[in-house]
Each structure stands twice: as structure tokens, then as C-alpha cells.
Amino acid sequence: MTDPLAPIAGLIADFQALSAIGRDPEGGWSRPAFGPQDCAAQEWFLARAREMGMSARYDAFGNAIARTPGMGPAVALGSHLDTVKNGGAYDGALGVLAGLEIARRAIAAGTWARPIEVIAFRDEEGRFGPFTGSRAMTGGFTPDDLAQKRGQDGTPLVEAMAEAGFDPSRVREAARDFSDLHGYVELHIEQGPVLEARGDAVGIVTAIAGQERFAIRFTGRPDHAGAAPMELRNDAFAATAHFADRFRAMILADPSDTLRGTIGVVKLMPNQANVVPGEVRLALEIRDTDGTALSRATAMTEALVAETGAAFGSETKVRRIYGEAPVALSSGMQESLAAAARAHGIRHSRLPSGANHDAGIVAAHLPVAMLFVPSKDGRSHCPEEHTDWAPIAQAVTVLEEAVRQIAEQEF
Structure with missing residues (x-):
């Protein structure tokens, strides 16, 4: 019996080699x-590409680029190799390795x-900020821009780049002339549960969701938790809780079924059990592939903040x-992916991407397509991240x- 995994033996070996880099003792x-x-x-990626007979280099920002021999604009594939802390082995890395397999x-x-x-x-x-590598490649930064960027731990980007061997003053040289590329295709794990639930082997991405992120603050008055009567309090957290409940209801009631709203950070001050919260700060984001729905939800959120503040x-x-505005992906390239899936009898469907990717940045300069593979239990950005x-x-x-x-086509 033919081994169905034999055609990707090289990819599997590459995955195992790459997975040895960056294992965290905490998981x-x-x-x-x-x-x-x-x-x-x-460095592993560039060395592996050279072993395969590709030319390989860094650009001025530190993006790693490998190319097969040949003349004319290339079809580009790829993703990223960095991870979140205690993340998974598949996110980003699988797209780079799939690119090597196609090469x-x-x-x-x-x-x-x-x-x-x-x-x-x-x-x-x-x-150091959203998609800094692909933004650098698309000409998004000056040296002054880089000098302002710091990681959450306070590390300046310019110091991190210098330690890695890159000169931040040369960042403009990373801006690319995209005339030497024909298009870009990114394979990525779905990072959600849809494909697994449908029983599909692959998903063809129709669009990448746009997003709006806000910092929101409710300011009341701190008081003694025992001495201040409930009816006389100006409790910033009570206002926040009311807002959060109504925000979720607003998202669920919206006619767009691809609208997402998340309150991911809540900071109370002074954050003591015996003090009525005097201030609460939130980090909130809204996402949708429908730009009209995104604008509508943004306006409604701002109005809801004001209404809640007045009520409390x-x-x-x-x-x-x-x-970021929503990004529609190339319809012609989507059809090429769908035709290939049909030709091989591979179960597939079309779906939007709720997460942004480097593809979404590159799409302003090139025709772009994305192909998803299922994520086990929809998990990602965690050690349990897995795709069969x-x-x-x-x-592939x-x-x-x-x-x-x-x-062979023009788009």
C-alpha cells in the first residue's frame, strides 16, 4: 500500500528539524x-534553502528570502518563523516549510x-508591532519609525535588530520593488474550528478581516468598600461591566455573521479588594471582513461608551x-486553488480569515491567496496547537x- 505521507517526507523532516529550535521549558x-x-x-531556513540549490539572503530588515533558479518574476510563498511565548510549532512555520516543499x-x-x-x-x-517584517518589505518604515518601537518588555527594536546583526538605519533598503514577484500564496493553519467541524482538508480564504483596536477608560471615584453606600458610589467597574455586557449583545445582534468583538485586557485601579474601583482601562478590538459592518460596529461601540458613562x-x-481595512484576496488565485482541490477530489470550502497575516500586508502590492489547513480543536498560540x-x-x-x-496565468 502506498504511504499517503511519502510525498511530504521532506517537509516532515524539515518540520522536525525546525521544531527542535525554540522549545520552551515552560511548554x-x-x-x-x-x-x-x-x-x-x-539561519536554519536559509541553510536548508541553500542545500536545496536556492539562492538565499536577508533583506535589510531581517526578512529571510530564498529563490529557485530561473528568470522573471517569481511566485512567492511563505509565512513566518517567530512565535508567541509558549506558542505552537505550526503557526507560521508550516507555511514557510510548505513553501520549501513547493520549491x-x-x-x-x-x-x-x-x-x-x-x-x-x-x-x-x-x-515590536503588527507585522513589522512585511511592513518593512512594503516600505512602511523609516529609521525614525524603528527608533520609536519597543517590545512589551521595554526592549527597543533598534537594539534587538543590532544584536541580531542588522543595521536599523538601513531599513529603507528593505522596501521592495514588487515587479520581481508575480503573486504570493500563503499556507497557514486555520487557528479556528471551522474546517475541522466541516470535515474539510483545506480551506480557501476569501478575505482577511479588517480590525479596529481601542483603548477605553472609565473613570469614577475610589471609595472605601465598606463605608460607601452602594447607591452613592461612582464605581468605574460597575460601569465597565455594564458596557461589556451590552457590547457583547451588540456584536451578537449585528446582521453580519462575521463580526467579532473582544475585550482582551481589563485593568482596575487601585485594584484592591477593599476599595471601590476608581478607574478601569480596557483594550478592545472589533474585526470583520465586511468594511461596512466594521465601521458600523465601531460607531456603535463609541456611542455605547458614551451612553454608559452618562448612565453611571x-x-x-x-x-x-x-x-486595518478588510483585505479581499485574488479571485483568480482562489479559483486556481479550488480547481486544484477539485481535480484531486480533496474536500475543501471557502471561508474568511478572522486573523490578519503577512498576506494581508503584501496584498496591497501583489495578487495574494491563502490556503488554510484544519487546526485540531481550533487551538492556536498554545502548546496544544496541532494539525494532522x-x-x-x-x-501541499x-x-x-x-x-x-x-x-502560467496573469492576474
Whole structure:
């Protein structure tokens, strides 16, 4: 009996080798951008590409780029190798390794219409800000911009880059002329439960959700928890709890079924059990692939903050800290992926991506497509992150045929 995993034996071996880098004693994998483990992973990637016969280099920001021999604009594939702390082995890394696998097959065939390029972007996970590597490649930074960026631990980006061997003053040189690329395809784990629930081996991504992030503050008055009567309190947390409940109800009631709203950070001050909270700060984000729904939810959230503050006598402040518009992916490249899946009888469906990816940044400059593989129990950014090899093998089959088609088409 033929082993269905035999065609991806090289990918599996690469995965095992890469997975040896960045194992965290506390569990999972920790490869923070520009840290020693991240640098080791990037060096491993470049060395592996050279062993395969590819040219391999860093750009001025530290993105790792490998390319098969050949003339003309290349079809690019890739993702990232950095992780969140105690993250999983698949997020990002699988896309880079799948890119190497496609390059391996292209080199073996020797007849592909275009060269293949594989990119391992730096800092997709945002140690120093969202998608700093792909933003640098698309010309998003000046040296002054980099000088302002710090990690959550206070580490300046310019220091981390210098320690990794890169000169922050040269960041403008990372800005790329995208005329040497034909398109970009990113394979990624879904990071959600949809494909597993549907029983599909792959998912063709239709769009990447836009997002709005806000810092919100409710300010009341701190008082003694025993002496202050309930009816006379200006309790900032009571206002916050009321807002949070109504915010969730608002998201659920919206006609868009792809709208997501999350309050991920809540900080109480003075954060003592015997003091009525005088101030609460929230970090809130809203996501949707529908730009109209995203704008509607943003306006409703701001109005809800004001209404809650007025009802509870709390002062309020809303500050927008980050925003990205939704990104529609290439319809022609989506169809190439779907045609490849149909040709091989591989179960597939189309779905949006609630998470942003480097593909979403590159899409402003190139035709872009994404292919998802199922995440076990929908888990990601944790040690339990897992995808079975069988759907990965099927996804690589789809990817290979689709990239061949994409290389011969104009978009």
C-alpha cells in the first residue's frame, strides 16, 4: 500500500528539524522576533534553502528570502518563523516549510514557468508591532519609525535588530520593488474550528478581516468598600461591566455573521479588594471582513461608551490605537486553488480569515491567496496547537498544482 505521507517526507523532516529550535521549558515554543531562537530558526531556513540549490539572503530588515533558479518574476510563498511565548510549532512555520516543499518540487521538475521564492517574514507576531517584517518589505518604515518601537518588555527594536546583526538605519533598503514577484500564496493553519467541524482538508480564504483596536477608560471615584453606600458610589467597574455586557449583545445582534468583538485586557485601579474601583482601562478590538459592518460596529461601540458613562456618572475616553481595512484576496488565485482541490477530489470550502497575516500586508502590492489547513480543536498560540499530517499532505498537493497554474496565468 502506498504511504499517503511519502510525498511530504521532506517537509516532515524539515518540520522536525525546525521544531527542535525554540522549545520552551515552560511548554510549547518561544521564538520572539530577533531573539536568539528566532535568529537560529531563520539561519536554519536559509541553510536548508541553500542545500536545496536556492539562492538565499536577508533583506535589510531581517526578512529571510530564498529563490529557485530561473528568470522573471517569481511566485512567492511563505509565512513566518517567530512565535508567541509558549506558542505552537505550526503557526507560521508550516507555511514557510510548505513553501520549501513547493520549491523542492519545482527544482526537481526543472520545467516550471516561473521561479519560486520563499519568504520567512520577521516579527509577524508583533513583538515590536503588527507585522513589522512585511511592513518593512512594503516600505512602511523609516529609521525614525524603528527608533520609536519597543517590545512589551521595554526592549527597543533598534537594539534587538543590532544584536541580531542588522543595521536599523538601513531599513529603507528593505522596501521592495514588487515587479520581481508575480503573486504570493500563503499556507497557514486555520487557528479556528471551522474546517475541522466541516470535515474539510483545506480551506480557501476569501478575505482577511479588517480590525479596529481601542483603548477605553472609565473613570469614577475610589471609595472605601465598606463605608460607601452602594447607591452613592461612582464605581468605574460597575460601569465597565455594564458596557461589556451590552457590547457583547451588540456584536451578537449585528446582521453580519462575521463580526467579532473582544475585550482582551481589563485593568482596575487601585485594584484592591477593599476599595471601590476608581478607574478601569480596557483594550478592545472589533474585526470583520465586511468594511461596512466594521465601521458600523465601531460607531456603535463609541456611542455605547458614551451612553454608559452618562448612565453611571463616569468620565470616559476612547482612543483608537490600530486599524486595518478588510483585505479581499485574488479571485483568480482562489479559483486556481479550488480547481486544484477539485481535480484531486480533496474536500475543501471557502471561508474568511478572522486573523490578519503577512498576506494581508503584501496584498496591497501583489495578487495574494491563502490556503488554510484544519487546526485540531481550533487551538492556536498554545502548546496544544496541532494539525494532522494527512490534510497537510492534501494541502501541499493543492498548493503545488495551483502554483503551477498561477505561474502560467496573469492576474
